[in-house]
Amino acid sequence: MVSLVPPDRGRRWRRRILVLTLVVVLLSAALVVGSGMWVRRSAQGYVYDVAGVPAAPVALVLGAQVYPDGSPSPFLAARLGLARQLWAAGKVRVILVSGDHRRWDYDEPGAMRRWLVDRGVPAGQVVEDHAGFDTYDSCLRARRIFGVERAVVVTQGFHIDRAVTVCRRVGVDAVGVGDQSVRRFERAWAWGAFRDRFAAVKAVYDVVSGRDPVFLGRPEWGVRDALRG
Known part of the structure; x- marks a missing residue:
């Protein structure tokens, strides 16, 4: 069969x-690299370990996988363990647990609440956010729905870095503590780190667009009541 397209045109x-x-590939790479640099620079000076983090009224714990039996995955349990340490050390007074429901x-x-209460954190000091569907939603809802002004993420x-940057950009005076203990799960850690490079692009979009969370709803007074108590 003879081609109808001349060789030069093809x-x-x-x-x-x-x-x-x-x-397209170069622009995409530049966007990913640039977004990552923006996230890291914006978080610089605001990430600490448990001993060095400044005190704040609230710890904001971001959600992660929960198993079918209701138990937190190792990654989520490690986050909750850090939040419990912060509370026990007097660094925070209330723990806001934000995740997918x-x-x-x-x-x-x-x-998340059950895990903390089972390990000695008073039930009245743990507040649930059931619409923390991603990092941006959790941070923005912490500020607009729960009235959080200062927090340890x-x-x-x-x-x-991304979590602190997003929270600070939506109006929460945030510092952060990052867990390193689950690096022993090398494959899962590497995948999470790889994925987070691309999530930085979404963080830029979310902050620049100022989009509303997936679900906003009415103000909730759980954090304020717990702090008064």
């Missing part, structure tokens, strides 16, 4: 597609 089209593909049979905040080390 080569030109292939060249154009190659150039366009290269431009889109389905009735999957409840990150409920599992708790998550894994590969995530802490």
